Amino acid sequence: MIPVTEAIQIVLQQTPQLPTESVSISHARGRILSEEIVADTDLPPFDRAQMDGYAVRAKDIANAPASLKIVGESAAGAGWHNKMNAGEAVRIMTGAPVPAGADAVQQVELTREIESGSQVEILESVEAGRSIVRRAAEIKSGETVLRAGERITTETIATLASFGYAQVKVGQRPRVAVMATGSELVNVDEKPGADQIRDSNNYTLAAYAAQSNALVERLPLAGDHTEELKRQMARAVETSDVLITSGGVSVGVYDFTKAALKELGAEIFFERVALRPGKPTVFARLGKTLVFGLPGNPVSVAVTFNLFARTALRAMQGATDPMLAHERAVLARDIKGSIDRESYLPAALRTNEKGSLIAEPLKWGGSSDFVSFARAIALINVPAGDQKIAAGSVVRVVHLPN
Ligand code: AMP
Ligand code: MG
Numbered sequence: 001m002i003p004v005t006e007a008i009q010i011v012l013q014q015t016p017q018l019p020t021e022s023v024s025i026s027h028a029r030g031r032i033l034s035e036e037i038v039a040d041t042d043l044p045p046f047d048r049a050q051m052d053g054y055a056v057r058a059k060d061i062a063n064a065p066a067s068l069k070i071v072g073e074s075a076a077g078a079g080w081h082n083k084m085n086a087g088e089a090v091r092i093m094t095g096a097p098v099p100a101g102a103d104a105v106q107q108v109e110l111t112r113e114i115e116s117g118s119q120v121e122i123l124e125s126v127e128a129g130r131s132i133v134r135r136a137a138e139i140k141s142g143e144t145v146l147r148a149g150e151r152i153t154t155e156t157i158a159t160l161a162s163f164g165y166a167q168v169k170v171g172q173r174p175r176v177a178v179m180a181t182g183s184e185l186v187n188v189d190e191k192p193g194a195d196q197i198r199d200s201n202n203y204t205l206a207a208y209a210a211q212s213n214a215l216v217e218r219l220p221l222a223g224d225h226t227e228e229l230k231r232q233m234a235r236a237v238e239t240s241d242v243l244i245t246s247g248g249v250s251v252g253v254y255d256f257t258k259a260a261l262k263e264l265g266a267e268i269f270f271e272r273v274a275l276r277p278g279k280p281t282v283f284a285r286l287g288k289t290l291v292f293g294l295p296g297n298p299v300s301v302a303v304t305f306n307l308f309a310r311t312a313l314r315a316m317q318g319a320t321d322p323m324l325a326h327e328r329a330v331l332a333r334d335i336k337g338s339i340d341r342e343s344y345l346p347a348a349l350r351t352n353e354k355g356s357l358i359a360e361p362l363k364w365g366g367s368s369d370f371v372s373f374a375r376a377i378a379l380i381n382v383p384a385g386d387q388k389i390a391a392g393s394v395v396r397v398v399h400l401p402n
Contacts, residue, residue, distance in 0.1 A: 042136035055102035105131035149320030171317025229260035237289035247296030277367035346376030
């Protein structure tokens with residue numbers, strides 16, 4: 001058995017980075033950037049009005065109310081490009097350039113047009129700078145705004161668009177084959193017979209892999225027969241960067257996944273991790289394809305996918321931070337660790353009145369209880385050791401991807 005951190009290190013060492021490709025901004029969300037995003041303009045590109053109202057000189061209206069002569073209009077996309085003098089005002093709209101000579105914008109609600117629109121009465125004074133965002137106050141042209149290795153989120157899209165990235169360079173999508181093994185399995189659209197259950201792992205793995213940008217192929221269900229496993233694995237590795245299997249890796253009489261891998265000549269990097277749930281996790285390479293042989297229990301599949309396979313899929317795309325995000329939280333109820341394995345226990349998270357993050361361990365029936373696990377948004381990471389961890393202790397939690 002090797003520790004989880006060592007297993008993750010091995011995964012990272014063995015994971016090659018895929019080539020990059022250029023994608024349209026419309027299809028970039030979720031992908032991992034492989035270029036720096038650099039501002040090609042100042043933001044704002046000119047002194048910009050933040051309100052509809054009048055561009056003024058603060059000094060002119062220090063003793064408001066004061067009347068000013070309206071000398072022009074500056075609209076978004078159609079500025080007024082003359083110089084405004086003392087005693088003058090320019091009608092201005094949100095997003096429009098502030099004319100030279102003006103040093104503040106008074107909002108329209110605090111003004112009143114008089115003399116049939118040739119003059120404006122400013123009802124309250126403003127300090128210089130009010131309602132103006134100065135040129136380059138947000139970003140200077142030439143600044144790096146996003147770095148290679150970052151994930152493109154929905155919030156990132158505006159940045160790409162504003163600096164003209166119609167196409168953006170990202171890591172290629174890994175091709176992933178998922179394969180559920182077990183003679184008890186039937187497809188989701190079938191009614192299980194005696195001694196049978198529906199396969200869920202193939203769908204869980206396909207969904208998780210897709211969340212990590214993979215192009216997923218679901219292989220047909222494989223029974224517990226070494227030759228059948230070998231045939232499917234040999235086929236899958238021809239067209240996949242990663243093969244993820246579930247089931248058949250523990251020590252039962254019909255657990256043939258490892259045997260099949262070994263007979264095919266795979267290089268096995270590890271086959272037992274000091275992890276609960278997920279001890280019999282296998283990591284190997286067959287040809288050029290990385291193989292994750294995950295245990296069959298659905299909760300073990302979720303935990304081991306996210307610790308190991310997700311890390312590899314993101315590293316392949318050049319993610320700077322391929323592992324699950326983690327932080328500290330206060331435990332809401334007592335929990336128990338395992339003597340010789342690190343535990344990852346399903347939890348809900350909330351923030352209490354004092355603003356502390358609270359980790360609430362879910363009641364669950366073990367690694368087969370996927371219905372309870374469905375409520376988890378994080379995993380509480382308990383170090384190996386027999387100790388009880390008391391409510392109120394600070395624990396490490398890792399976030400499941402969303
Ligand atoms: P195994 O790792 O093959 O010993 O399987 C452990 C447990 O997980 C057994 O109860 C299996 O029936 C169950 N299991 C294995 N594969 C799947 C699957 N694809 N979907 C749902 N449950 C599974
Ligand atoms: Mg099995």
